[in-house]
Amino acid sequence: MNEQTTYFDRPERLGIDDILNDYTSLKEINIVQSIIDSMPEMVIVLNDFRQIVAFNNKAVALLEPKSIYEVLGKRPGEAVHCIHANEMDAGCGTTKFCVECGAAKANLNTITNRVSSLEECKITSNIKGKLVSFDLLINTTPLVIEGKNYTIFAIRDISNEKRREALEKIFFHDVLNTAGAIHGLTKLFSELEDPEEKEEISNAIISSSQQLLSEILSQRELRNAEDGNLAVDIKEISANAVIQNVYEMYSKHELARGKVINLNYCKDDILFHSDSTLLVRSLGNLVKNALEAIENGDAVNIFYDVNDDKINFNVKNDKFIPNNIQLQLFQRSFSTKAKKGRGIGLYSVKMIIENYLKGRADYTTDREEGTVFTLSMPLGTDHIE
Numbered sequence: 001m002n003e004q005t006t007y008f009d010r011p012e013r014l015g016i017d018d019i020l021n022d023y024t025s026l027k028e029i030n031i032v033q034s035i036i037d038s039m040p041e042m043v044i045v046l047n048d049f050r051q052i053v054a055f056n057n058k059a060v061a062l063l064e065p066k067s068i069y070e071v072l073g074k075r076p077g078e079a080v081h082c083i084h085a086n087e088m089d090a091g092c093g094t095t096k097f098c099v100e101c102g103a104a105k106a107n108l109n110t111i112t113n114r115v116s117s118l119e120e121c122k123i124t125s126n127i128k129g130k131l132v133s134f135d136l137l138i139n140t141t142p143l144v145i146e147g148k149n150y151t152i153f154a155i156r157d158i159s160n161e162k163r164r165e166a167l168e169k170i171f172f173h174d175v176l177n178t179a180g181a182i183h184g185l186t187k188l189f190s191e192l193e194d195p196e197e198k199e200e201i202s203n204a205i206i207s208s209s210q211q212l213l214s215e216i217l218s219q220r221e222l223r224n225a226e227d228g229n230l231a232v233d234i235k236e237i238s239a240n241a242v243i244q245n246v247y248e249m250y251s252k253h254e255l256a257r258g259k260v261i262n263l264n265y266c267k268d269d270i271l272f273h274s275d276s277t278l279l280v281r282s283l284g285n286l287v288k289n290a291l292e293a294i295e296n297g298d299a300v301n302i303f304y305d306v307n308d309d310k311i312n313f314n315v316k317n318d319k320f321i322p323n324n325i326q327l328q329l330f331q332r333s334f335s336t337k338a339k340k341g342r343g344i345g346l347y348s349v350k351m352i353i354e355n356y357l358k359g360r361a362d363y364t365t366d367r368e369e370g371t372v373f374t375l376s377m378p379l380g381t382d383h384i385e
Helices: 016-028 030-038 057-063 096-100 102-113 159-191 195-227 239-250 276-293 345-356
Strands: 042-046 052-055 117-127 130-145 148-157 235-238 260-264 271-274 299-307 310-317 360-366 370-378
Touching (some): 016 030, 016 148, 030 052, 042 057, 052 057, 102 117, 102 148, 130 159, 130 345, 159 195, 195 276, 195 345, 235 239, 235 276, 239 299, 239 310, 271 276, 271 370, 276 299, 276 310, 345 360, 345 370
Parallel strands (some): 260 299
Antiparallel strands (some): 042 052, 042 148, 117 130, 130 148, 235 271, 299 310, 310 370, 360 370
């Protein structure tokens, strides 16, 4: 990074003695603690270096620190275990991902301009080894106490609102469109007499109903996964069968019209242990995204390879993902498709693959080589519980 120490906000911090002095001073001003304790949201107070120097009771209940030292001096992303918080030595606010982070933007605006700021923030945390995603509304307000500048950092969890919005988009757009197509095809079928035409429409009805069922089951799986109740059925499965099933799901999908799906089998099939239904659905999500990203005449390639103790399932297209979008991939509620996007496809893939199937979801993108999304699944049986 050309010897820079930050991609976004200042990297400097105060030492623990200065943090404790601020903490003690604010504690002694009873009105400050009383005000933040009366707020309905989780509230932390930050110094000008974005370090926590005070917090309310709701923050204690949510963060569950064993002592105040687990919170004091940390920055917001570090306190909530953001997966990107420690990617730079200077911590939260300095990584390339912070450029698109609503919390980081709100903080910078308030500290720099001494004005209130309101931003939505999508954050993925690593909590006890599990990926957990939140949609948050961040409200930052400048505060001056005894001549020193602070920031009141209030956090409201809007995850349920975002989930409801996503479901409404799915059922009012995707499901309604598919149900409408089935209705139209069924009506047409009843009017046909030619056997070949009837067979063609019959196959289209079956394909559309399978799409509808798949969409509904995907939402049920995601909800169960987020609630920690997703049932996983690990069995020996075939790699060739996995990509063949994905191909059959999307080769006749409306998104594939005018586009090409290339399937590359390995001559020597690979057998491994996983949940076939969850893996096929996750890989299918990647294919669906790729089909939405390309133009008519373009191709999506599905293939796999083996690397050490992993089998890698790949979905490739020739499009490049812009940097600002890369920084937000896999976050819940983020979609590259402004109006029709649901913002849960890649998020659900990462959650199910990493939290439940013990694999890894990742990608590479290049202006010349295009984009490859990869699901790396473990070989062997060590991951079976």
